[in-house]
Amino acid sequence: xxxxxKATIIGVTGAILSLIIRKSNPEISAxxxxxxxxxxxxxxxxxxxxxxxxxxxxxxxxxxxxxxAAPIMKCVGIGLTARxxxxxxxxxxxxxxxxxxxxxxxxxxxxxxxxxxxxLLRMIGELA
Amino acid sequence: xxxxxxxxxxxxITLLLAGYARAEPEIGQAKTExxxxxxxxxxxxxxxxxxxxxxxxxxxxxADSLKKALPYEAKQILGDISIIDxxxxxxxxxxxxxxxxxxxxxxxxxxxxxxxxxxxxxxxxSAATSAMSDGPVRDMVTLSCTIAVSAIAVSxxxxxxxMGLRTLTTLSDFSKALLPVMCTAAASAGAFTxxxxxxxxxxxxxxxxxTVATNVIMPLIGIYLASVIANTTLSxxxxxxxxxxxxxxxxxxxxxxMLAFTTYLGMTGLITGKADQFATKLTKSALGTALPVVGSxxxxxxxxxxxxxxxxxxAIGIFGLLAVCAVCLMPFITLGTHYLVYKGTSxxxxxxTDKRLAxxxxxxxxxxxxxxxxxxxxxxxxxxxxxxSMKAVNAI
Numbered sequence: 001x002x003x004x005x006k007a008t009i010i011g012v013t014g015a016i017l018s019l020i021i022r023k024s025n026p027e028i029s030a031x032x033x034x035x036x037x038x039x040x041x042x043x044x045x046x047x048x049x050x051x052x053x054x055x056x057x058x059x060x061x062x063x064x065x066x067x068x069a070a071p072i073m074k075c076v077g078i079g080l081t082a083r084x085x086x087x088x089x090x091x092x093x094x095x096x097x098x099x100x101x102x103x104x105x106x107x108x109x110x111x112x113x114x115x116x117x118x119x120l121l122r123m124i125g126e127l128a
Numbered sequence: 129x130x131x132x133x134x135x136x137x138x139x140x141i142t143l144l145l146a147g148y149a150r151a152e153p154e155i156g157q158a159k160t161e162x163x164x165x166x167x168x169x170x171x172x173x174x175x176x177x178x179x180x181x182x183x184x185x186x187x188x189x190x191a192d193s194l195k196k197a198l199p200y201e202a203k204q205i206l207g208d209i210s211i212i213d214x215x216x217x218x219x220x221x222x223x224x225x226x227x228x229x230x231x232x233x234x235x236x237x238x239x240x241x242x243x244x245x246x247x248x249x250x251x252x253x254s255a256a257t258s259a260m261s262d263g264p265v266r267d268m269v270t271l272s273c274t275i276a277v278s279a280i281a282v283s284x285x286x287x288x289x290x291m292g293l294r295t296l297t298t299l300s301d302f303s304k305a306l307l308p309v310m311c312t313a314a315a316s317a318g319a320f321t322x323x324x325x326x327x328x329x330x331x332x333x334x335x336x337x338x339t340v341a342t343n344v345i346m347p348l349i350g351i352y353l354a355s356v357i358a359n360t361t362l363s364x365x366x367x368x369x370x371x372x373x374x375x376x377x378x379x380x381x382x383x384x385x386m387l388a389f390t391t392y393l394g395m396t397g398l399i400t401g402k403a404d405q406f407a408t409k410l411t412k413s414a415l416g417t418a419l420p421v422v423g424s425x426x427x428x429x430x431x432x433x434x435x436x437x438x439x440x441x442x443a444i445g446i447f448g449l450l451a452v453c454a455v456c457l458m459p460f461i462t463l464g465t466h467y468l469v470y471k472g473t474s475x476x477x478x479x480x481t482d483k484r485l486a487x488x489x490x491x492x493x494x495x496x497x498x499x500x501x502x503x504x505x506x507x508x509x510x511x512x513x514x515x516x517s518m519k520a521v522n523a524i
Binding site: 055058061062063064068069071072073075076078079080082083086102103105106109110112113116117119120123124126127 | 241242244245248249252253256257259260261263264265266267268269271272273275276278279280282283285286289346347349350353354357
């Protein structure tokens with residue numbers, strides 16, 4: 001709760017500041033937006049540590065292999081990073097760059113999922 | 129739904145057999161408690177069979193070889209059970225019930241672990257995708273989750289597919305020991321023609337079932353799973369009809385096989401049963417009338433021996449049924465529990481993620497149902513065969 005309040009305050013304040021300086025200095029406005037995103041993402045990562053602990057507990061309790069969990073977590077990370085990057089590019093008016101970031105994110109997500117896909121295909125091949 | 133029907137039918141038959149086992153007369157002892165008008169004649173026959181005769185007949189029919197042929201799984205559950213033990217039915221059922229009680233929690237725990245793994249992935253994915261706008265990245269994260277869920281489910285199906293096939297092979301191997309002894313006992317009890325016909329039919333259909341299971345149904349289950357997963361990842365129902373067709377082929381082939389077997393068994397029983405009755409009556413009258421004075425003594429003696437053989441036949445039958453129950457018990461609980469847990473997980477995940485992933489989990493649960501039906505078909509075949517032999521023409 002504390003973290004989301006902090007994130008909201010930082011985000012809203014940063015957004016207002018960015019709006020104020022955008023007309024006079026759009027480059028610094030973009031850098032400010034990037035800085036805000038980095039700070040808020042850093043705060044989120046602290047919360048993510050607790051999620052990781054729960055995942056480890058599930059891994060111990062159920063034998064949930066990291067071979068399944070690791071690609072998923074990487075995919076989620078790639079997805080969120082790509083979303084933030086794409087939105088920053090869009091805010092700066094660089095739609096082509098935003099699309100490139102999204103495509104790169106999708107390809108990277110596919111790349112980290114490849115071991116899972118290979119495992120699944122091998123299993124189905126053995127069944128059929 | 130069909131698999132549930134098959135499961136319910138098996139449970140009802142097991143309960144009926146439990147009653148049948150309890151109603152069996154104690155070997156070598158007088159059965160004087162039942163005074164039913166229909167069974168009076170049979171009771172009289174049992175009264176005159178001395179215990180030693182029954183033991184000697186059991187030995188002559190090599191009934192002990194059945195105990196040696198008992199599969200490992202059944203031995204673990206039934207323990208040191210004896211065919212000529214009067215309390216075999218009760219002891220066997222108690223042992224099976226105890227095994228059920230002891231193992232159910234462990235099996236449920238394993239199934240629950242799979243459900244937790246699947247739900248964990250679904251929760252992570254739905255949390256992550258909720259923060260993403262529609263686009264290629266979101267699609268890729270969803271695809272990654274679908275593949276992870278599929279990998280967990282397919283690894284479960286893969287291990288249980290092997291278990292299903294092993295159970296069928298075990299049943300087939302045990303039937304090779306049970307059916308000849310059952311056939312000998314039934315023939316000694318007067319079912320000269322029907323015993324061999326039923327033996328041949330069961331052996332043939334068991335072989336057909338194993339061949340169909342190994343070469344047709346098992347690969348089809350694999351292809352079914354692949355089509356279900358591909359259909360979910362494609363995000364449009366291009367392959368929905370293919371998976372429905374594969375499921376239909378599997379269930380229909382099993383249903384047809386069982387239908388053919390039961391029809392053949394029923395027809396054989398009708399035709400050969402009457403022939404056996406005619407032959408036994410003819411033998412009795414020939415013995416009684418051909419030789420004056422001594423003929424009736426010989427006829428009575430033959431009647432006693434046939435009654436004893438009938439008791440052995442029923443005892444072997446109950447032993448066989450208990451063994452089949454014990455062999456099928458663990459696969460049935462395991463597959464049934466996983467089937468139900470996967471269906472439950474599908475219902476839960478529908479609240480957390482999109483309907484397609486939930487449907488995929490449900491369809492993978494159906495694969496467990498198909499394996500369950502396969503094992504059930506093998507067990508039912510032996511059940512029907514043994515019950516049919518036990519119910520064959522009675523005495524002279």
